[in-house]
Amino acid sequence: MDRETSHLAPVAANYAPLTPLSFLQWAASVYPDRVAVIDGARRFTWRETAARCARLASALRAACVGPGETVALLAPNVPAALEAHFGVPMAGAVLNTINIRLDAPTVAYILGHGEAKVLLADREFAPLAEAALAELPVNARPRLVEIDDGYESFLEGGDPSFAWTPPTDEWSSISLNYTSGTTARPKGVLYHHRGAYLNAIGNALVWGMTGQPVYLWTLPMFHCNGWCFPWTITALAGTHVCLRRVEAAAIFAAIADHGVTHLCGAPVVMNMLLNAPQQVRRDLGARRIAMMTAGAAPPAAVIEGMQRMGFDVTHVYGLTETYGPAAVCAWHEEWDALPASDQARLKARQGVPYHVQEGMMVADPATLAQVPRDGATMGEVFMRGNIVMRGYLKDPEATAKAFAGGWFHTGDLGVCHPDGYIELKDRAKDIIISGGENISTIEVEGVLYRHPAVLEAAVVAKPDREWGETPCAFVTLKEGAEASEADIIAFCRANMAHFKAPKSVIFGPLPKTSTGKIQKFVLRQRLRPD
Numbered sequence: 001m002d003r004e005t006s007h008l009a010p011v012a013a014n015y016a017p018l019t020p021l022s023f024l025q026w027a028a029s030v031y032p033d034r035v036a037v038i039d040g041a042r043r044f045t046w047r048e049t050a051a052r053c054a055r056l057a058s059a060l061r062a063a064c065v066g067p068g069e070t071v072a073l074l075a076p077n078v079p080a081a082l083e084a085h086f087g088v089p090m091a092g093a094v095l096n097t098i099n100i101r102l103d104a105p106t107v108a109y110i111l112g113h114g115e116a117k118v119l120l121a122d123r124e125f126a127p128l129a130e131a132a133l134a135e136l137p138v139n140a141r142p143r144l145v146e147i148d149d150g151y152e153s154f155l156e157g158g159d160p161s162f163a164w165t166p167p168t169d170e171w172s173s174i175s176l177n178y179t180s181g182t183t184a185r186p187k188g189v190l191y192h193h194r195g196a197y198l199n200a201i202g203n204a205l206v207w208g209m210t211g212q213p214v215y216l217w218t219l220p221m222f223h224c225n226g227w228c229f230p231w232t233i234t235a236l237a238g239t240h241v242c243l244r245r246v247e248a249a250a251i252f253a254a255i256a257d258h259g260v261t262h263l264c265g266a267p268v269v270m271n272m273l274l275n276a277p278q279q280v281r282r283d284l285g286a287r288r289i290a291m292m293t294a295g296a297a298p299p300a301a302v303i304e305g306m307q308r309m310g311f312d313v314t315h316v317y318g319l320t321e322t323y324g325p326a327a328v329c330a331w332h333e334e335w336d337a338l339p340a341s342d343q344a345r346l347k348a349r350q351g352v353p354y355h356v357q358e359g360m361m362v363a364d365p366a367t368l369a370q371v372p373r374d375g376a377t378m379g380e381v382f383m384r385g386n387i388v389m390r391g392y393l394k395d396p397e398a399t400a401k402a403f404a405g406g407w408f409h410t411g412d413l414g415v416c417h418p419d420g421y422i423e424l425k426d427r428a429k430d431i432i433i434s435g436g437e438n439i440s441t442i443e444v445e446g447v448l449y450r451h452p453a454v455l456e457a458a459v460v461a462k463p464d465r466e467w468g469e470t471p472c473a474f475v476t477l478k479e480g481a482e483a484s485e486a487d488i489i490a491f492c493r494a495n496m497a498h499f500k501a502p503k504s505v506i507f508g509p510l511p512k513t514s515t516g517k518i519q520k521f522v523l524r525q526r527l528r529p530d
Contacts, residue, residue, distance in 0.1 A: 017170035019193040020200050020231035024050055024086050027237040034212065036234075038258055039079050039242040046237060049083070055158030056087025062157060063118060063143060067092035070114045070176060072142060074098045074107070074129055075122035076244050077217035077226075080147045084120060085221070085230040089174045089193070090164040093117075096176040097222040101437070103497045104131035106186070110178050114188060114393065116142040123148040124244075170194040175225050176393060179320050180438035188393030189320045191225070199323040199387045200231035202356035206328040207290060207314060209262070213238040216254050218246050219264035223436065227264060227294075227316075227324030248276035255289060256282035264292040266436025267302060270313070271466045274305045284310045292316055294325055294436070303344040317350035317424070319410055321389045321402070326357045329421065349423040350381075350414065358385030359407075362416040368405045375417040378425060382407040430520060432461040434470050439500045444471055447495045448502075451488060453481035456510050458518045459502065462527045473502035474523050476509055 016022075027036065028050035037044040044052065065071060071088045073095060075081045081097070088095040096114045098107055100122075111119065111132060119142040121129035126146055133141045145154050170193045178186040203209070215233045217240060219226055233240055241258050243250055246269060254260055270293060291311045303313050316325035329351035335343055353360040362379040363370045371379040388408045391399035402409055411431075414424040432439040441459040448457035455478045462472035473492075477483060485505040492501035511522040 018197040023235040051160035053086040057090035058162035059158035060091040072116035107132035108135035190390040198356040202354040216263040224324035249280035268435035453483040470503040
């Protein structure tokens with residue numbers, strides 16, 4: 001076997017670089033007339049969607065977007081956002097989806113750091129896009145294409161039969177996603193074609209997706225490329241149901257009118273549905289609807305309530321650096337016999353790695369020695385495998401630190417149960433996950449300290465039934481200074497993205513160690529419900 005192996009090298013007949021772009025080719029070839037996209041009254045078949053994606057790729061090339069260059073997207077879940085997940089990489093470029101809830105300075109930083117050549121911006125967010133562009137030097141501003149009549153005109157200039165070529169290297173970047181400001185500056189996370197392909201398949205495996213699902217876009221596509229579901233649903237020749245705004249009435253209507261089978265969202269979306277007024281609810285009949293959730297573990301009562309409404313909840317866990325979900329609370333049939341409260345408690349755990357993720361463990365962050373499987377010993381969660389990012393754009397030091405010891409350091413703290421399932425217990429660096437959005441306490445504190453009346457400030461997560469958790473600010477005012485809770489919150493909202501601002505403020509002295517460090521664990525204990 002070892003003497004003559006030259007004839008066993010990969011060749012065109014037995015090897016092709018993995019890319020999720022192949023899913024679009026397949027869907028358009030096998031199911032050309034099936035409805036691929038629903039957007040209100042508009043419908044696109046897979047034949048039409050493939051042609052629109054090819055037009056986009058062709059138009060980007062004509063706009064002098066070269067291989068490896070960045071195309072940014074600032075849009076809600078509209079057809080153009082889905083098309084960009086194919087059309088941009090079909091042009092050989094890298095897609096940078098930007099959180100529409102960010103402020104103009106942060107958007108400007110992302111555009112500059114990622115060196116975007118073109119910015120596709122939905123008409124609703126044109127003012128945000130223009131404000132961000134105004135902060136960049138003229139020679140560093142990407143070309144702005146508004147997703148409205150301007151986008152359709154842009155597509156018209158493209159060729160629907162554009163002969164795009166797959167990547168020659170599956171390690172090539174397909175997308176660039178920025179972390180949610182968990183440091184002073186968000187970091188640019190690079191995904192490769194191989195990882196996007198594999199996690200798209202992984203989603204289908206862990207969710208048991210078969211046939212041609214009808215998927216409702218309640219999860220933002222700007223979050224980790226919609227957890228790779230633009231590619232997953234396309235691989236199954238399913239139907240993408242677009243949703244501009246995530247509102248209870250719109251969700252119930254879409255489920256009832258379009259036969260939705262699957263949707264994703266943070267626990268806040270489940271709360272929205274559970275607490276929706278009766279007049280916006282629709283009869284879902286006897287069928288069950290699959291819902292995937294991540295972020296702060298949903299309360300047991302919420303999971304139970306969703307089950308009663310007809311939703312089967314699957315809990316997943318992941319980070320921007322792992323293409324979105326990379327772990328799932330895989331269900332065991334014998335758990336069906338347990339009381340609903342026990343089932344909800346088990347389902348709230350983060351679980352085990354995806355099939356396409358090679359490893360996950362809870363270990364000592366200094367030695368990488370795994371903690372005992374006792375459900376009590378705390379450690380850091382580590383992952384490694386094909387659905388871990390390439391690295392951080394222009395940040396070799398942060399990349400090396402994240403991959404030290406051959407594992408990706410998530411920064412999340414948890415325990416490992418006797419059955420091997422992990423459960424998060426706390427978050428390193430005090431990250432708050434509110435309604436699926438990551439909020440850095442350091443960033444919020446930095447704004448608080450800019451208030452003229454604030455002497456000291458600390459921000460921690462406050463449990464919240466609707467959002468999972470929200471930022472709570474503990475503030476000590478300067479001697480003789482005055483400020484109300486409303487004053488502090490308004491100041492923060494004026495100086496940062498609104499979703500990051502504290503929802504509550506508590507005044508008084510802050511607990512400290514002998515060295516003067518604020519004891520955040522004491523503050524968290526004060527907020528725990530009795």
